[in-house]
Amino acid sequence: MRKSLYALFLLLGINVWGQEQEIEPINTDRPDQNEGTYVLPKGTFQIEGGLQYSEGEFAPSLMLRYGLLKGTEIRLDTDFGKDIWHTQFNDFTLSVKQRLLNKENLPAFTLVGYLAYDDTEGDRINADLLLAVDYEFLLKWSLTYNIGSSDGFENMVMNSQLGYSFVEKWTAFGEYYGTFGAARPKHNLSAGLKCLLTNDLQLDALAGFSVFKSESDNFVALGEAYRFKNKNKNKQQNKQQNKQS
Numbered sequence: 001m002r003k004s005l006y007a008l009f010l011l012l013g014i015n016v017w018g019q020e021q022e023i024e025p026i027n028t029d030r031p032d033q034n035e036g037t038y039v040l041p042k043g044t045f046q047i048e049g050g051l052q053y054s055e056g057e058f059a060p061s062l063m064l065r066y067g068l069l070k071g072t073e074i075r076l077d078t079d080f081g082k083d084i085w086h087t088q089f090n091d092f093t094l095s096v097k098q099r100l101l102n103k104e105n106l107p108a109f110t111l112v113g114y115l116a117y118d119d120t121e122g123d124r125i126n127a128d129l130l131l132a133v134d135y136e137f138l139l140k141w142s143l144t145y146n147i148g149s150s151d152g153f154e155n156m157v158m159n160s161q162l163g164y165s166f167v168e169k170w171t172a173f174g175e176y177y178g179t180f181g182a183a184r185p186k187h188n189l190s191a192g193l194k195c196l197l198t199n200d201l202q203l204d205a206l207a208g209f210s211v212f213k214s215e216s217d218n219f220v221a222l223g224e225a226y227r228f229k230n231k232n233k234n235k236q237q238n239k240q241q242n243k244q245s
Helices: 002-022 231-244
Strands: 045-054 057-069 072-079 091-101 108-118 124-137 141-150 155-167 170-180 186-198 201-211 219-227
Touching: 141 170
Parallel strands: none
Antiparallel strands: 045 057, 045 219, 057 072, 072 091, 091 108, 108 124, 124 141, 141 155, 155 170, 170 186, 186 201, 201 219
């Protein structure tokens, strides 16, 4: 009898462990400058925030993400200004991510649309578009590429990133991001780390600098992201488990 109970508990434990493993880890749009192709599942809410240090000043940021429809996500992000002790909202950006293609063994494509308000530009509202492409190869490597517009289609942005998951729950990446327009092009490089504490909680660190600029523009940033449980999805899983039992 005891052996039968032990076997039952072991099977239940394996079943629960397997269900937890099926939940994919959190996927974030920070701390890098590149836009990823990942779109939150419908009904999922995620919050991402960080603190950047540059030129002797701190600048906090916040992004709220929500899976609106299958393959469609809306986001709201803002910078609070460089003076952390006298915080004010300097700008808001409302964006929509729309998945275009996400097939196994093929590059993923996502279109991102932006509406940005910036009070430093005289209460100006800009609209922009960007195409994000992502491809995973050699098991642990990923390549991300962005091409789009900025400042109300006045400039073109081109970004690229190479990522590597060198150990479980740790990912390192290096990236280039540039802006091209009427003024002199801006070229930037950065590198960072992402660490999964749980499937729903990520910590990150980033450091970067501008290339071919006489003035110093170095920065470092720390941040975290948390994904809230999808209650509707959990209810559906519970119903399925009850039916199976």
